[in-house]
Amino acid sequence: MAKMAVMEGSHAIAEAARVCRPSVVSAYPITPQTHIVEDLSAMIANGELTNCEYVRTESEFSAASVIQGAQAAGVRTFSATSSQGAVLMYEVLFSIAGMRLPCVLAMANRAVSSPINIWNDHQDAISARDNGWIQLWAEDNQEAADMIIQAYKIAEDHRVTLPVMVNFDGFQVTHLYEPVEVYDQKMVDEFLPPYDPLFKLDPKDPVTMGALAQPEYYTEARYMVHAAQITAKPIIEDVAREFGRKFGRFKGGLIDTYKMEGAEVALVAMGSILGTMKDAVDEMRSAGIPVGIVKIRTYRPFPVEALRAALKGVKVVCVLDRNISLGMEGAVFVETKAALYNASESPTMLGFIIGLGGRDITVRDIKGIVDKGYKKIGGERVSELEWYQLDRNILPEGI
Amino acid sequence: MAEKMRLTIGLVTKPGTTMQYHTGGWRTYRAVINQEKCIGCRRCADSCPDGAPFECAHDGKKKKFCVNYDYCKGCGICAYECPVDAIDMAVEEK
Amino acid sequence: MAALEDLYASGHRACAGCGCALFLKTLMRVAGPDVIVTNSTGCMEVVSTPYPESAWKVPWIHSLFENNAPVAAGIEAALKATGRKGNTKVIAIGGDGATFDIGFGLLSGVMERGHDILYICYDNEAYMNTGIQRSGSTPYDASTTTTPAGKMSFGNQRPKKNVPAIMAAHGVPYVATTSMGYPADFTKKVRKALSIEGPKYLQVHATCVPGWGIDGALSLEILRLAVETGLYPLYEYENGQITSVKKIKNRKPVKEYLDKQKRYSHLFKMPGGDREIEKIQHIADLNAKHFNLDIEEKATAKEKEAKEE
Structure with a gap:
């Protein structure tokens, strides 16, 4: 032991x-x-x-x-x-x-x-x-x-x-x-x-x-x-x-998956946010919501094949980025989309900028993101990229 | 240019391999050592950036220096530095 | 053939008459073969290692422009940690751009931490590899492509940075200036530096034929003139104190050094050029005074004695 x-x-x-x-x-x-x-x-x-x-x-x-x-x-x-x-x-x-x-x-x-x-x-x-x-x-x-x-x-x-x-x-x-x-x-x-x-x-x-x-x-x-x-x-x-x-510890090679069996919405992310995400997914799964997680463990080389396999059959993929390629989108979102673009089945993809500069990410935030995924499945209009915790009230007028 | 080399991991390069490249082709003038005048002091060899002059023989008591024309670029430092004016810069004939 | 035995091999692509290539060839004759060399980006790096060729017959590494000193420090640390140090010497080579400017902070760190390396700056007084731009080492009034002489300018308007004094202020055991115009002085100082443990700094004056606009044949003559005019004094610091100075007999006027170089040619053509040459003469005079360069004529000394009596 x-x-x-x-x-x-x-x-x-x-x-x-x-x-x-x-x-x-x-x-x-x-x-x-x-x-x-x-x-x-x-x-x-x-x-x-x-x-x-x-x-x-x-x-x-x-x-x-x-x-x-x-x-x-x-x-x-x-x-x-x-x-x-x-x-x-x-x-x-x-x-x-x-x-x-x-x-x-x-x-x-x-x-x-x-x-x-x-x-x-x-x-x-x-x-x-x-x-x-x-x-x-x-x-x-x-x-x-x-x-x-x-x-x-x-x-x-x-x-x-x-x-x-x-x-x-x-x-x-x-x-x-x-x-x-x-x-x-x-x-x-x-x-x-x-x-x-x-x-x-x-x-x-x-x-x-x-x-x-x-x-x-x-x-x-x-x-x-x-x-x-x-x-x-x-x-x-x-x-x-x-x-x-x-x-005695294996946490995945290029990627790891969590409760992906029959998942309709998949969350993709890297880093310590995974802990919060797992708590949120546990709660949602208990409530009968089929949601799972793909953790990117190796960002370079980018796990193109592993992501294609893991996300096969998923309806909506929500990518959480704690970074922003200014003028474009979160880097993990961009690359996950690119990885799946020429795959035989390509799910709908949503990107979320979240947790920049140490802002807390709660179970509630994760559930809210999954909710957006389901809205998309339900045919509602959901923007492809969302700065999830953006407080528009404190922005200067006109922005 | 000769056939391209197969690359090495990290582009690690073998030592001293510029020797295969002959800079003598750059030359307009060539350094010619007058063996009669040469006193074998090796100033030419010590002042050449290209390692062209070299000790080629002992002629009785004194050292003799020759020029390796594969590398002599014809700069003329040796001719200027020679203490007994034993080196001429001759126009290269191609 | 003797010529083929050089540890800095022939076939390198330096210009004809390059004083810096002579520096490398001579350095390797003195220091090799039990050395590891790091080289910053610059002419000597470029001309010596056009892949797949290399002029180096000793282990050699080029990383970047500014980090030749800490890369050397890393090599030294590795040899120490694994007990492989033995007599192997680590030498970092950089031009004046790498040394005076972009790598200056990193060099200072290496000197201050006491790594057992010899740092050698080959000083050709501008960024020659990129096409003759001004560096912190460019002397007063030199025309470069970023300090061009023109109607409104006599060229570079700042004096040369005094890096040897700054290095000495680090409390390192050995700092010296030398010149490829004096191979014996160079050889002696390299040998001495390599015999001392700890950080050593050597600054060697070396010509750039196109950068200075000179006749390559005069490469060493011009370097000697820099010393003989007092513009490039040769001296040694040991543990922060100046311990030797190359004395000059009949110091020559700076004009004799300046008029052989295109980088100063504007001073001989432009109105007011004379005054500028006087200013450069003043720099040489101050050097002579500071380093006590001039050898007093024996007769003069005797006369003095007579007077005092």
Whole structure:
């Protein structure tokens, strides 16, 4: 029987990072990520994490650069960031993925300025979607921690060799205390073998990394990153299953489903909102309303086939986005629509912008969204995209 | 351009492979070392950005330097720097 | 063939007469082969690694424009953590744009944290890779494509940023300026820097043939003139104190340096150019005073003694 302990989400994530034995940790403090890197610092200070260099940089740009250099030198690395810090890292994140360095980055998702706001939404990671990183999305403390361990295994698989970003909600995960499993180092070591880089900087066998690609090579270089993302799909599933067999927890690979049997309305979302959604669905199912949930656990690569299969036969799909691609719609909504557009059966799709900048999402909100789905089924006019919690009363006149 | 290379993961590149590209083709003038005058001081080799002059032989007591024309771009630094004026910049004949 | 043994191989695409390529070739002759090099975006990165080729025979990585220093710090941390450090030296190379401007904060962080790396700025005094735009290193009155000389302008109106002094203020063990015009000085300082543990900063003056508008054959001569006029003093800081200065005998007028470069040619044509050259002479004079560059003639010294007696 696994040993359980009540701990803060940040501490659970730091523990997961520790048992993966990173050689270099580099980070810069930003709310709500700070407890993770403080915990790792304490682990090094207390001798619980050894043979590890902690580099306390002057910016996230440097933190990302330090882990890039260390990973290129052939060692396992860890970093964590959030929001503005992630945005500052973007340039380096592109470079890391392009160079096929399997770094792992923990991302405490938070809104992006302006206006400045330290609370949760998903804009930081969503706006990083095109940089080549695999993006995993956790729902709670346990899943976020487990995902860190899985992330290394996925990233370092020679067929993948891509960096992985593990996403979890700022505050809702990072600052929440919940019971989680205390990892057994031996079991983690059995699951995650030592890092075996495909290539590294070594004077005994010198290579050049980061060469200039002219137009005759650039397209193919980009295609190779894309192909590795596609290749990663079954590997992400396999790693999740193998983790499930070893540790007794399986929460889906690319996606997870909840009460989708005979569902007329399906809710699609990512992150900690899933907990509230499950409560709402439980209540509605008890009342005889056939509604279910599809959780996106892997946003990049985007689970096109898995979504098509899971949403088959559903009448209306309601996608909840804690982000907004300004001038368009929520990113998950846009991509879910795109994934299903050429499917043989394509349900009606509704998009909802919700929970931006830490605004609470209640069971009542979720029920209201399902209600919109049923209105659509009933033939009523429902707008395709709704800013669900928008308070029009406080907008300036004329907007 | 020769046949395109098969790409490597991460575009990792093999060391020293620019050697296959001959920059000598850029040249308008070529550095010609007058072996009679050369005192073997290796100033030309030390001042060439392209590693073209090299020690080619020992002629009795002194070192001899030659120019690798695969790489000489004809900049003329060596001719200017030579302390005994032993290098001429001759117009390249194609 | 001896020429084929260079760790910075021939066949790189630098312009004929490039002082910066000479810097890389000489650096590798002194520092290699047990080194790992990081290189910021810039001319030397572009000309040395046109995929699928590479001029580098030592492990080398290019990430971005501004992060050569922290990437080097990451490599150093990795070697330390895994006990692979041994005698391997980590060298970060960047141009003046990377060093003085876009990567400045990151470099400061690396210097302050005490990483055991050697940072070398090859200083050709403008953004040459993008087509000769002004950087924080561009000297006073130099014409660049973003500070062009014209009826209303003598070119760049700001003096060169004093990065070596700022680096020294970080309390690092070794900071030095050097010049490809003096290969022996360069070699000596690289060797010395590599023998010291901790962060080291070296700034090497190197020509850009098209950027300065010079005859490539004069590449090293012009670099020597920069030193001989007092415009590019060569000195060393050890633990924050200046410990050596390359002295100049019969310091030359700055005109001799300026008139060989197209980037200063407007000063010899425009009305008021003379006054500007005087201002540049004043910069050289201040350098001479600050670093005590001038060697006093022996006779003069004797006369002085006689006077004092």
